[in-house]
Amino acid sequence: MRSLVMALPVALCLLAPPSHAASLRCGTHIVSDGATRDEVLARCGEPASKDTRSVAQENKTRTGKNESTKEIVYKTFEDWTYNFGTNRLMQVVTFEDGKLVSVQSTRHGY
Numbered sequence: 001m002r003s004l005v006m007a008l009p010v011a012l013c014l015l016a017p018p019s020h021a022a023s024l025r026c027g028t029h030i031v032s033d034g035a036t037r038d039e040v041l042a043r044c045g046e047p048a049s050k051d052t053r054s055v056a057q058e059n060k061t062r063t064g065k066n067e068s069t070k071e072i073v074y075k076t077f078e079d080w081t082y083n084f085g086t087n088r089l090m091q092v093v094t095f096e097d098g099k100l101v102s103v104q105s106t107r108h109g110y
Helices: 002-015 037-044
Strands: 023-026 029-032 049-062 068-082 089-096 099-108
Touching: 023 037, 029 037, 037 068
Parallel strands: none
Antiparallel strands: 023 029, 049 068, 068 089, 089 099
């Protein structure tokens, strides 16, 4: 019985991994997952910098029992960096197909 009581919290932690939603606070506004570039611009203003990058992704399709085809697909991402000053960390907002997918903190602003 004692081992069951000890194992229950561990099992619960393994069943529900944390979900990380992307969100960014800009003054009194918050933008989060799925926001468009226009929504982010309207709420947060123009970023300090914008970068575009392409990432190659290999997709495999099964065509028969032991056969498959490979296709290379290029995804384009936009990274916008917001600098909110020396008292806050800079934020890098990533868009995929025009939708917000990630917000990451970097070093302190300047």
